[in-house]
Amino acid sequence: MMNKELMTAKILEAKVSKGMTWEAIAETIGLSPVFTTSAALGMNSLTEDKAFALCEVLDLDKPIAEALQVCPKKAWDGAVPQDPLIYRLYEVVGVYGDTIKELIHEKFGDGIMSAIDFTMDIEKEENPKGDRVVVTMNGKFLPYKAW
Amino acid sequence: MMNKELMTAKILEAKVSKGMTWEAIAETIGLSPVFTTSAALGMNSLTEDKAFALCEVLDLDKPIAEALQVCPKKAWDGAVPQDPLIYRLYEVVGVYGDTIKELIHEKFGDGIMSAIDFTMDIEKEENPKGDRVVVTMNGKFLPYKAW
Amino acid sequence: MMNKELMTAKILEAKVSKGMTWEAIAETIGLSPVFTTSAALGMNSLTEDKAFALCEVLDLDKPIAEALQVCPKKAWDGAVPQDPLIYRLYEVVGVYGDTIKELIHEKFGDGIMSAIDFTMDIEKEENPKGDRVVVTMNGKFLPYKAW
């Protein structure tokens, strides 16, 4: 079985040689850019039809379509990310974590926002003072219930 | 000078005894709920007029209005948050960090989303299968430029 | 507002002086022993009626009933627990984590067991070779879904 690291390398190579964007690949296979990219990077799995659709658009063969369907073991480097782009998101969680907790409890009661029943979207907001990145996270509220 | 911990404790106490929500406090002083809450929790500073407005609505006295204006030293507990609600956000950064990086680079080029020139909004999306939390982050794109 | 640490200390003190077990307290207020104990230790919140019921059975006053209703900030000591009883559970997660992952994926597909929509039960199994502890965890399966 092909592992996820090799699968990702093959997809990135094909993507560059085809000159396609993640957005275009995602549109072709009928999924969002975020989910498609995360599956290609080995952090989510695709259903059989989506896996083959992705391989078709990038002219990749069957072992890659199979690897895309495997349940991933999710992991990342270190407790604190170092890349500046990713660190800024970590910093937001640190700085605003308790604020988010206060406001979710105020609106929903005791519980959490699911990171599994979850979608995310990344948009560009054009702005004369400098374009802006808009990240929208949408997760199901899971209440704690006594038993 | 009153420190931020005591300031936060006093604000939380007044908020409970007044029976106000963060949303109501924020609306009264003309700021967003996220920013208002983060300032009350000691993670942001308010301008003089907003600080006094917040104290007026909660019947708090001058030392608290002064403490609200002090530039905060931001800090949080540990590298990996333990509270389940905050951990889920950390997990999202871990699982989707590289995906977000790929898509921002695709849309904007090399650079980052600012966590300073930044706003955040938390909304409740009603849903018959279970309400959903919608977190929207909006940060200025800062390009790396050669010199 | 009374904090959770003081609340827990008061409950433990009352429990000892009343000579009650967690099991008896739980039965009186109509909740499971695990959930009742976790709320008393400050790791879960009770609804108003359950909070007052717990205080009634232990002759505790209103501030404790209020503290029991507050959404907790969950935290624990260190990344690796040191107490031998708790460490053994941590070791089980380390030794059998990948096994559990394999078997859940085999039975359910890609997803996780929720730790929020979750119940737990602890029983004593009498055995002539030495009694046994039976811990049963029951959590909703949350599937990853593409979007």
Place this chain on the structure above:
Amino acid sequence: MMNKELMTAKILEAKVSKGMTWEAIAETIGLSPVFTTSAALGMNSLTEDKAFALCEVLDLDKPIAEALQVCPKKAWDGAVPQDPLIYRLYEVVGVYGDTIKELIHEKFGDGIMSAIDFTMDIEKEENPKGDRVVVTMNGKFLPYKAW
């Protein structure tokens, strides 16, 4: 001698090509699915007859049967697991660790639940609101005794 990593890779490959589940393999060799999987993943050892039985059902040769009998050096990645499925179990230990300790002491006295004289079972509970994962741990109580 074949090491455990290679042994596991060979077993996973054979399992996929045979199209067998862990449950089916376990049943064939007369052991539980949890124990069988943990041995295949290199976290437990098998007796000679079970090792050869497993190899027979998967058409694997002698070096793998030998590797399955070697006492494993157990290890896992990092102090805090990152995969969401395994992290949720870690979180349960963190959130409910003291609760479990209280209740075991209440039922058994001072001591621990063994992680060695220990069995585990994972079941699927069908439920119209969403199926549930049921994990049952059964460990011998080991009392502390003065000497």
Place this chain on the structure above:
Amino acid sequence: MMNKELMTAKILEAKVSKGMTWEAIAETIGLSPVFTTSAALGMNSLTEDKAFALCEVLDLDKPIAEALQVCPKKAWDGAVPQDPLIYRLYEVVGVYGDTIKELIHEKFGDGIMSAIDFTMDIEKEENPKGDRVVVTMNGKFLPYKAW
């Protein structure tokens, strides 16, 4: 309830003012010096009669006898001990850990030495070239068994 830290402080104070050794205290109450000391330091609990016996010999009152009976939450400072005496023991585990594992597996098969069903003894071996410390650990072998 008196906590273990205060209990230990009171016992140490009484021990100094009585001028007694741990060995003498242990002999009086009919337990080993190691177990007696570990209970006095808050790492083990005593049965009611032993707790009262210890308090009698040191002229301590009832709250201390009660604290001695409480199941302890065991914890120590840091992952790597810094005190030179304790570090040397940690170093022995690091340097000889795999050796001990090899030899226990050779003599007993796959399993561990229990740290719960366990006794320890510390003796002085007089020697003209310099006296020697003899630490003897005796723990039940717990075999891994398939299920």
Place this chain on the structure above:
Amino acid sequence: MMNKELMTAKILEAKVSKGMTWEAIAETIGLSPVFTTSAALGMNSLTEDKAFALCEVLDLDKPIAEALQVCPKKAWDGAVPQDPLIYRLYEVVGVYGDTIKELIHEKFGDGIMSAIDFTMDIEKEENPKGDRVVVTMNGKFLPYKAW
């Protein structure tokens, strides 16, 4: 020069193919099983004659005898060992460290037990309730002396 990792691998291989135990190898070369095993695992060095004796009994050639004489750089994985057998020893150091310190100070005065001028022995104690592992450590007492 052959490094210690390769040396250990060669020795383990030869030991298995010869079907010898550590005990038997140790007896043949006139050293204790613990020291012999630790040298074979690369944590101690042998004198020339013992190194050649070990190689003779296992039919190993000169580079291995040379590698056995090299002063080792001792190292182990992580601050907290994860293998259950080795972890239990670490736990003993954590739980009983201060106790051992108290008793050594009581018997010897201020100082430590050497981990260099040190021997260790591992024995099996047969017991109808379950055999027991007996680990005896014997280290020279090194007193702190003022200068």
Place this chain on the structure above:
Amino acid sequence: MMNKELMTAKILEAKVSKGMTWEAIAETIGLSPVFTTSAALGMNSLTEDKAFALCEVLDLDKPIAEALQVCPKKAWDGAVPQDPLIYRLYEVVGVYGDTIKELIHEKFGDGIMSAIDFTMDIEKEENPKGDRVVVTMNGKFLPYKAW
């Protein structure tokens, strides 16, 4: 695609065989020495024309020019740098961090110095008592603004 590590190795090799300094390379391609070096070490990306200019001056081929244009994933070794030259800079941040914070707040109000919209320059200041290193950092002030 060539990765950044290989790219850096090829550039360093060519730089040595050409006998060029970073300063000379930077001047040739019309960028500062700091930025040029950081891009060559894989910590920044170049525009297409600068990437080809750098390759021309060092007689390197197209894959290296392509690798120079890739958005880097920035990472460094460990939380605390060990090389003495780099550690001294880390120590300066530790020792003077709060001082810098006080003075930036005094001059600019609440906000930060950007590490993205940022330039750096390293100069040699000749001095009879020993030459001095002058590091100048110039980053845009980013104010926190309420929303």
Place this chain on the structure above:
Amino acid sequence: MMNKELMTAKILEAKVSKGMTWEAIAETIGLSPVFTTSAALGMNSLTEDKAFALCEVLDLDKPIAEALQVCPKKAWDGAVPQDPLIYRLYEVVGVYGDTIKELIHEKFGDGIMSAIDFTMDIEKEENPKGDRVVVTMNGKFLPYKAW
């Protein structure tokens, strides 16, 4: 003796009530703003005359002047700073550390920039696109010399 924490608190209080800036205080006592602030924050010591000068301008009494002269034990929170302003400086060391090392070696040979024989200056550079922070570090080059 007054400790540095209390000394700093007293100075900050006096500074606020006097309404003075660090810049003004520094100018009055004839030292740079960076050094003056760092001494007031307890990270450097002042000579007797400067210590009394600082106390005079802020109407502080003798124990504070004495505390300012004590050699400080320098320490900071955690290995990785969390405050965003200070983190950005840490990130610069991470991202540009090897670059700085390359360029210092190119200009000076093997050695380091001293963090002791060292000065620092922080300036505001007005800029229509947004003011800029200019941090200048000036440290003596210390060459490694063979012996």
Place this chain on the structure above:
Amino acid sequence: MMNKELMTAKILEAKVSKGMTWEAIAETIGLSPVFTTSAALGMNSLTEDKAFALCEVLDLDKPIAEALQVCPKKAWDGAVPQDPLIYRLYEVVGVYGDTIKELIHEKFGDGIMSAIDFTMDIEKEENPKGDRVVVTMNGKFLPYKAW
């Protein structure tokens, strides 16, 4: 019993008010400055006569003399020291550790330098180019011996 922290504070206070140096105190009581200082800082213990001698010269009373005789539990802040003076020593161990190991093995064979049977001396070497600190460590060589 007075703890070591309070003991140290009292000694430092008396030392300042008497205007004595460590060197002078050490000479009076007939011990080296390093050992005397380390005992006063709580890292070593004194014999009864030396403890009373130290208290006499500083006009301190009996509880301090008693505290000086207690076997210390040695501990320090963090794994990596932050104070620049102490860090430089740590860096020397990191940079030259393997070198020291090579040379000790070359001169003495396999073994270590004791940190217990150990003395240290700190001298000032006057030098027109800048005075120098000379630290001399003298520890007994402890050979590893097979058993």
Place this chain on the structure above:
Amino acid sequence: MMNKELMTAKILEAKVSKGMTWEAIAETIGLSPVFTTSAALGMNSLTEDKAFALCEVLDLDKPIAEALQVCPKKAWDGAVPQDPLIYRLYEVVGVYGDTIKELIHEKFGDGIMSAIDFTMDIEKEENPKGDRVVVTMNGKFLPYKAW
């Protein structure tokens, strides 16, 4: 370019086959044993003539002489060294760090001992009770100066 790891391996191999000590090599090239060994282990660089001298005495070729001249990136394993010989030195820094700081401040004023303008010497002191290791460190005192 040959890297430092390979360079070290080649030097160690040549040293063994020539049967030379570090002391002898150092004497031949006219440097101290400590500096020579540290350069051979890749922690310091040699000037061109010394590098070629070292290669001549060991019959090594030009790439090694070149690698010896490269400015090293100094690094070591982990924050806390594990090898017992090196750990003892680390322990000395922990136990005596504050003592050394006190005494250097007493003799020299506020400042540090340089680890760059630094020499070290390791000698054997013969002693009938057991030979002793004498490590002498000699570093320039660098005073903190206000600016």
